[in-house]
Amino acid sequence: MIRTYLLEHRAEFIEQLKCLVRFPSVSAQPAHRPDILDCADWLAQHFRSIGMDVKLCPTDGNPILVARAGVACAVPSASRAGVARAVPSASRAGAPHVVVYGHYDVQPPEPLDLWNTPPFEPVVRGGKLFGRGASDNKGQFFAHVKAVEACLKTGTPLPVNLTFLIEGEEEVGSESLMKFVKNHSRELRADYVIVSDSSMFARGLPTLTYATRGTVAVEVRIDGPSRDLHSGVFGGSVANPAVVLSRLLASCVNGDGRITIPGFYDGVMPVAAWERRMWRCLPFDPEGYRRFLGAPALAGEKGFTTLERRWARPTFEINGLTSGYQGPGGKTIVPAWASAKISCRTVPNQDPARVSRAVERHLRRQCPKSVRLTIATGSNPWFFAPPNGPGAKAALAALEKAFGGKPVCAREGGTLPILEDFRRYLRGEIILVGLGLPDDNWHSPNEKMDLGNFHRGIVMSMELLRELGASAERDCASTTKSASV
Amino acid sequence: MIRTYLLEHRAEFIEQLKCLVRFPSVSAQPAHRPDILDCADWLAQHFRSIGMDVKLCPTDGNPILVARAGVACAVPSASRAGVARAVPSASRAGAPHVVVYGHYDVQPPEPLDLWNTPPFEPVVRGGKLFGRGASDNKGQFFAHVKAVEACLKTGTPLPVNLTFLIEGEEEVGSESLMKFVKNHSRELRADYVIVSDSSMFARGLPTLTYATRGTVAVEVRIDGPSRDLHSGVFGGSVANPAVVLSRLLASCVNGDGRITIPGFYDGVMPVAAWERRMWRCLPFDPEGYRRFLGAPALAGEKGFTTLERRWARPTFEINGLTSGYQGPGGKTIVPAWASAKISCRTVPNQDPARVSRAVERHLRRQCPKSVRLTIATGSNPWFFAPPNGPGAKAALAALEKAFGGKPVCAREGGTLPILEDFRRYLRGEIILVGLGLPDDNWHSPNEKMDLGNFHRGIVMSMELLRELGASAERDCASTTKSASV
Numbered sequence: 008m009i010r011t012y013l014l015e016h017r018a019e020f021i022e023q024l025k026c027l028v029r030f031p032s033v034s035a036q037p038a039h040r041p042d043i044l045d046c047a048d049w050l051a052q053h054f055r056s057i058g059m060d061v062k063l064c065p066t067d068g069n070p071i072l073v074a075r076a077g078v079a080c081a082v083p084s085a086s087r088a089g090v091a092r093a094v095p096s097a098s099r100a101g102a103p104h105v106v107v108y109g110h111y112d113v114q115p116p117e118p119l120d121l122w123n124t125p126p127f128e129p130v131v132r133g134g135k136l137f138g139r140g141a142s143d144n145k146g147q148f149f150a151h152v153k154a155v156e157a158c159l160k161t162g163t164p165l166p167v168n169l170t171f172l173i174e175g176e177e178e179v180g181s182e183s184l185m186k187f188v189k190n191h192s193r194e195l196r197a198d199y200v201i202v203s204d205s206s207m208f209a210r211g212l213p214t215l216t217y218a219t220r221g222t223v224a225v226e227v228r229i230d231g232p233s234r235d236l237h238s239g240v241f242g243g244s245v246a247n248p249a250v251v252l253s254r255l256l257a258s259c260v261n262g263d264g265r266i267t268i269p270g271f272y273d274g275v276m277p278v279a280a281w282e283r284r285m286w287r288c289l290p291f292d293p294e295g296y297r298r299f300l301g302a303p304a305l306a307g308e309k310g311f312t313t314l315e316r317r318w319a320r321p322t323f324e325i326n327g328l329t330s331g332y333q334g335p336g337g338k339t340i341v342p343a344w345a346s347a348k349i350s351c352r353t354v355p356n357q358d359p360a361r362v363s364r365a366v367e368r369h370l371r372r373q374c375p376k377s378v379r380l381t382i383a384t385g386s387n388p389w390f391f392a393p394p395n396g397p398g399a400k401a402a403l404a405a406l407e408k409a410f411g412g413k414p415v416c417a418r419e420g421g422t423l424p425i426l427e428d429f430r431r432y433l434r435g436e437i438i439l440v441g442l443g444l445p446d447d448n449w450h451s452p453n454e455k456m457d458l459g460n461f462h463r464g465i466v467m468s469m470e471l472l473r474e475l476g477a478s479a480e481r482d483c484a485s486t487t488k489s490a491s492v
Numbered sequence: 493m494i495r496t497y498l499l500e501h502r503a504e505f506i507e508q509l510k511c512l513v514r515f516p517s518v519s520a521q522p523a524h525r526p527d528i529l530d531c532a533d534w535l536a537q538h539f540r541s542i543g544m545d546v547k548l549c550p551t552d553g554n555p556i557l558v559a560r561a562g563v564a565c566a567v568p569s570a571s572r573a574g575v576a577r578a579v580p581s582a583s584r585a586g587a588p589h590v591v592v593y594g595h596y597d598v599q600p601p602e603p604l605d606l607w608n609t610p611p612f613e614p615v616v617r618g619g620k621l622f623g624r625g626a627s628d629n630k631g632q633f634f635a636h637v638k639a640v641e642a643c644l645k646t647g648t649p650l651p652v653n654l655t656f657l658i659e660g661e662e663e664v665g666s667e668s669l670m671k672f673v674k675n676h677s678r679e680l681r682a683d684y685v686i687v688s689d690s691s692m693f694a695r696g697l698p699t700l701t702y703a704t705r706g707t708v709a710v711e712v713r714i715d716g717p718s719r720d721l722h723s724g725v726f727g728g729s730v731a732n733p734a735v736v737l738s739r740l741l742a743s744c745v746n747g748d749g750r751i752t753i754p755g756f757y758d759g760v761m762p763v764a765a766w767e768r769r770m771w772r773c774l775p776f777d778p779e780g781y782r783r784f785l786g787a788p789a790l791a792g793e794k795g796f797t798t799l800e801r802r803w804a805r806p807t808f809e810i811n812g813l814t815s816g817y818q819g820p821g822g823k824t825i826v827p828a829w830a831s832a833k834i835s836c837r838t839v840p841n842q843d844p845a846r847v848s849r850a851v852e853r854h855l856r857r858q859c860p861k862s863v864r865l866t867i868a869t870g871s872n873p874w875f876f877a878p879p880n881g882p883g884a885k886a887a888l889a890a891l892e893k894a895f896g897g898k899p900v901c902a903r904e905g906g907t908l909p910i911l912e913d914f915r916r917y918l919r920g921e922i923i924l925v926g927l928g929l930p931d932d933n934w935h936s937p938n939e940k941m942d943l944g945n946f947h948r949g950i951v952m953s954m955e956l957l958r959e960l961g962a963s964a965e966r967d968c969a970s971t972t973k974s975a976s977v
Contacts (some may be wrong), residue, residue, distance in 0.1 A: 009971050024694070035820065035821035035822070035823065036819070036820065036821070037820070039908070044526075051963045053850045114823065115817070115819065115823060117817070117819070123720060124878075136501065138721070141829075145729065148839070179821055179822075187945075190725060192899055195612050206725070209844075219724075220724060222724070222824065224779060224822055224824075225823075231787050231788075232785045232786050232787045232931075233785070233786025233787070233938055234814065234936050235603070235935065235937075236689055236785065236935070236936060237836055237906060237935040237936065238807070238809045238811060238837070238935075239704075239705060239707070239837055239904075239905045239906030239907050240691070240905045240906045240930075240934060241785060241802065242802070242807045242809045242837055243749075243792050243793065243801040243802050243805055243807040243837065243904065243905065244781075244785075244790055244792050244798045244801045244802045245787045245790060245791055245792070246783050246789075246791040247809050247810055248847065249741075249810035249811075249812070249813050249832075250741065250745055250808070250810050251721065252738075252746070252813070253738045253742045253810065253813075254742040255742035256734075256735065256738035256739075256742070257738045257741070257742030257743070258742070260735055261960065262694040262739070262860070278949070279666040279783065289965075292558070300717045300718070300726060300730050301719065302716050302717045302718070302727075302730045302731065302862065302863075303716075303861060303862055303863060304731075304861050304862040305729055305730060305862070306729070306730055306860065306862035307728050307729050308728065308730040314728045316728035316729045317725070317726065317727070317728050320728055321728075322723070322728040324723045324727045324732050324735070324736070324815065324825075325724065325732055325735050325738065325815065325827070325830075326723060326733035326734075326816050326817055326822065326825050326826075326827065327815060327816035327817040327818050327821055327823070327827065328734050328736070328737070328738075328813045328814065328815035328816065328830060329813065329814070329818045330812060330813035330820075331811050331812035331813065332600075332602070332811055332833060333813075333814045333833075333903070334520070334521070334600065334602070334810040335520065335522070336520035336521070336664060337520070337709055337711075337811065337833055337835065338520065338599065338600060338811055338812070338833070338935070339666075339707065339709075339811060339835050339907075339935065340809065340811050340935055340936075341809055341811075342810070342812065345813060347734075348816070348817060348818075348822055348823070350723055350824050352723070352724055352728065354729055366949050375747070375789055375791065376788060376789050377790070377791035378787075378788060379788055386647060419724075419725070420724045420725045420727060420728065421722060421724030421725050422824075424600070427652070427691025445725070448719075449722045449725060450720065450721070450722040450723075450811075450823070450824065450825055451719045451720050451721060451722065451825075452617045452683050452719055452720075464577070475621075484800060
């Protein structure tokens with residue numbers, strides 16, 4: 008019956024996803040604030056329409072959506088009390104409480120001229136939905152929404168008590184959600200937290216992710232003369248902020264791709280033997296990967312494989328450089344200032360605060376007195392949980408059922424800052440089951456969601472909820488049994 | 493009578509100069525092409541109105557103005573034949589042929605928000621005319637125009653045969669004028685070439701400039717992946733073009749301000765003893781200079797004074813840096829490309845072509861294979877002529893008469909590319925008598941022309957032409973005399 012529902016609504020689901028992608032919900036750009044609000048409203052309405060209790064919670068930033076349904080809620084509840092409303096807890100109802108996380112905000116779409124079709128006018132081509140946010144993260148969390156809809160609309164009892172937690176600030180650091188889970192940790196406490204905000208290792212290779220990297224963001228600004236100066240008349244007698252910036256940045260990485268900031272690598276966990284074994288079995292073609300990236304050659308820290316460089320090694324990346332004259336032709340000036348946006352990726356078991364201090368201290372030590380140096384930093388934690396808990400086992404089973412192939416366990420190079428807060432305040436086992444593909448162009452032009460993965464993701468979500476519910480029942484039965492002995 | 497004319501027309505001259513500054517004749521920005529043409533037309537009309545023969549010569553770039561008047565031309569000639577029209581040569585008329593050079597194009601006005609008043613709405617405040625191009629170069633060449641006007645309008649015979657050569661591409665390399673002086677070298681051949689496109693050493697210190705630096709411009713672009721990549725998912729496995737660019741740039745200059753490109757300093761002429769003696773006598777206050785630049789400290793190549801660094805040492809300056817995301821907030825990407833606009837200043841006796849090749853060779857050698865490197869170069873020559881010719885003597889006398897103080901001889905850090913072409917094709921002695929002041933903000937916001945300098949510059953121009961005419965007469969007389977012995 009559920010399968011029939013899914014088959015009959017395939018086209019409708021895609022149309023709904025297109026509606027969702029159409030919102031230019033760019034959290035980094037204040038001008039898109041109205042689009043953020045419109046997107047949240049649309050989602051709230053959508054959750055209501057499938058029969059969930061919804062609360063759109065205002066924050067200092069962008070609203071957070073909390074949508075709930077319990078094991079008994081095959082028929083929509085009339086209550087609208089929202090977050091604070093008691094959800095049948097795992098202990099009371101015998102069913103676990105599962106939180107499904109997602110984010111409705113997206114990365115800026117720039118550079119616009121590299122998109123084949125406009126980023127916020129989603130189109131389906133070759134079984135893929137193209138549009139900013141299609142894969143990161145709208146298409147992924149929406150698969151879980153559709154799984155729950157299929158249960159609720161077909162009168163199938165939900166196997167777990169469920170809470171969707173959908174935020175609008177993931178791309179700018181999840182600040183509001185961090186406060187929110189802290190302030191509502193009692194109501195939100197979960198047995199499992201499902202996050203589909205990562206990618207499979209390859210098409211057709213369902214993947215359970217057990218680690219992510221963290222970030223340390225550093226914005227550097229060098230101020231020299233009070234205004235742009237004629238480089239002939241004054242050049243040579245005053246520090247050039249762009250030259251100083253280049254020298255500072257160059258002092259952070261050597262020609263072997265090794266970061267030369269003292270203390271930067273402190274605490275870095277070596278790749279374990281079981282991980283190396285697992286990764287060696289992954290189908291990875293370096294030349295195909297290079298072609299996909301379009302770079303003349305792969306590169307990175309000497310002494311490590313490409314997968315190790317992406318998953319288990321920290322990085323120092325310049326995300327943007329700005330100084331002086333950028334228009335057509337030339338302008339012979341000593342620019343008044345120069346700036347760089349930097350983000351480092353951190354790995355287990357680095358201490359983000361120490362890394363941040365190490366970078367700042369190094370830059371300040373290297374910087375000459377002939378300029379003013381301003382540094383702003385921020386950081387987000389890495390995540391690491393070996394894939395051997397009951398949630399991981401349920402996920403591996405669900406992935407195999409839905410995708411029809413043996414799933415793999417992998418790390419992820421990107422960052423999901425909120426995982427640390429989930430670990431601390433929601434406390435359940437975190438399950439990372441990404442529905443993205445490596446060529447989905449996250450944060451790049453021509454982002455897309457594979458619609459095969461979207462539909463299989465819906466099935467995976469239903470299977471996973473069933474597994475989690477069933478494992479709780481088994482636990483309960485075995486506890487009863489052992490108690491009766 | 494001339495003095496009376498000048499006094500009576502002071503206010504009118506300023507109004508005319510304001511008209512000239514109002515044209516946004518920015519040669520680097522194609523959108524301003526119509527303004528360039530309007531400015532040239534206005535000037536042609538103006539030269540005609542004061543009684544000169546004018547030809548507005550079209551080029552592949554911006555038009556060149558050629559305005560002429562001969563020793564007999566106190567009354568406007570009716571001829572409009574232009575360049576090719578024979579001017580009484582020094583030998584025929586006994587008077588030297590003097591070319592006065594200037595340029596009506598200006599630097600881009602950006603950054604606009606740092607201007608106190610709009611760059612192309614000139615205003616007089618405190619005896620200064622503020623506006624882009626007021627000092628570089630409209631106000632300076634216009635002083636010579638007003639000197640000639642005063643002669644022609646008061647029926648005073650010009651002491652020399654005179655040609656104004658006013659171009660519209662100085663700020664983008666004078667390409668058209670270079671071709672023009674080569675193609676018209678016979679008609680333009682001169683005994684003296686007067687150029688007022690530099691600054692006095694200080695207010696009240698009239699200055700004869702005898703050397704300028706050259707430039708080698710280098711635009712570098714580093715291409716890495718075919719698109720911006722997610723710095724988490726892919727970062728660490730591919731070269732970051734902004735990191736590579738920073739390392740390349742940093743490899744060109746060391747912490748002592750010394751350029752580390754092999755061969756870069758080949759041929760650099762040491763500062764001569766007579767120059768050191770002269771420069772030591774100049775009133776230079778390093779702390780006042782630092783305050784004027786607004787930098788935390790002066791800096792530059794170790795082992796040299798500030799004046800040596802500005803005048804006699806080559807430099808490596810980054811004029812602009814561009815890469816990745818430059819908007820508000822962050823964007824965690826490995827940018828697809830990074831670029832830098834660089835300009836080096838060269839000094840006597842460096843070979844610009846060799847410097848250019850040295851920079852390119854060094855960058856190519858340092859660049860890793862994991863990115864694509866594109867380099868575009870161009871260069872302009874330095875100029876050097878010890879101040880001991882008859883033109884220099886005439887200039888020193890004229891400066892002293894007009895400004896009432898002992899003039900000084902100095903070098904100039906900026907570049908006047910066309911001087912080398914003047915030397916080669918016009919062949920006369922080149923006389924650099926700048927009317928700018930060091931705080932005129934050339935190439936910077938709030939450019940201004942000191943109106944005291946403007947008015948004294950008119951007097952200086954008349955005195956200089958008289959001296960040059962008189963020295964020719966003396967030479968002629970002494971030749972006759974010695975021949976009769």
